[in-house]
Amino acid sequence: MKSLLLLAVAFFHAASGAVCQAEHPTPNEVVLAKVRAIPDGGGYNWVAGSTxxxxxxxxxDTLILRKGEGGTYCCGITFAVVIQAADELKMLDDLSPADVKLLQKRFYGVPKDAQERQCVLGLEGSGLGYAVSADEAKAGDFLQFYREKGGHSVVFLQWVEENGQRVGFTYRSSQKSTNGVGDRTEYFSDAAGKEGKVDRKRMYFGRLGKKM
Structure with missing residues (x-):
């Protein structure tokens, strides 16, 4: 009888823990939920004047950005996601509209100091997050990376590994190849046989939330 009682108590605590975890998702889980909630496709439009x-x-009550015309692009998606996620997590209360506008500009790489790290500097500068290394990266982190030509702002999903080595990664963002929002896998330029173009030395990860 005592054993049955202990099992019942253990089951109750396990169930209670699962409920609490479900009721209090981590920032990364919130980011993933927000980026997944944006429908696939919708068009890609990266032209001057488009948000x-x-x-x-x-x-x-302050307009930060009007809705993009004719589709989305990468910085627009990651900025929309960080605002939605941070708002749900009640992290924006102490920020002013000017603070949020500066956050937006950094996510878009407008100030000179943000032109390499973009979303990571945005998170750090606003107090909404912090940088993590590639070894620490996990699904739901923000990522700014660069190819041989041009960069991309995305939400990281997972590594692609072969023979225990990272050869590429999968992310969600907005890009021409998916006609707007979608998941995409890219490979590193030094991964044999992959014809990849990503420079693994220019990958910058940022995580929403307080550093533990």
Whole structure:
């Protein structure tokens, strides 16, 4: 009888822990939920004057960005996701509209100091997150990476490994190859037989939330 009682207590605690975990998702889980909630496709439009965001973004009655015309692009998706996730996690209360506008500019690589790390500097500068190494990276981290030509702002999903070595990675963002929002896998330029173009030395990961 005592054994049955102990098993029942253990089951109750395990179930309670699962419920608490479900009710309090991690920042990375919230980011993944937000980026997954944006429908696939929708068109890709990276031209001067286009904001790239899927919906209008307002903060404390101030217009930050109008909805993108004719589709989205990478920085628009990652910025929309960080705002939605941070808002759900009640992390924006102490920020002003000017703070959020600066966050947006950094995500877009507008200030000179943000032109390499973009979303990572945005998270650090606003107090919303921090940098992590490639070895620490996990699904739901923000990532700014560079190919031989041009860069891309994305939400990291997973590594692609072969024979215990990282040869590429999968992410979600907006790009021409998926006609807007979608998941895509790319490979490193030094991965044999993959015809990849990504420079593994220019990958910058940032995580929403407080550093533990």
């Amino acid at each position: 790239g965001v899927p919906e209008e973004i307002r903060f404390k």
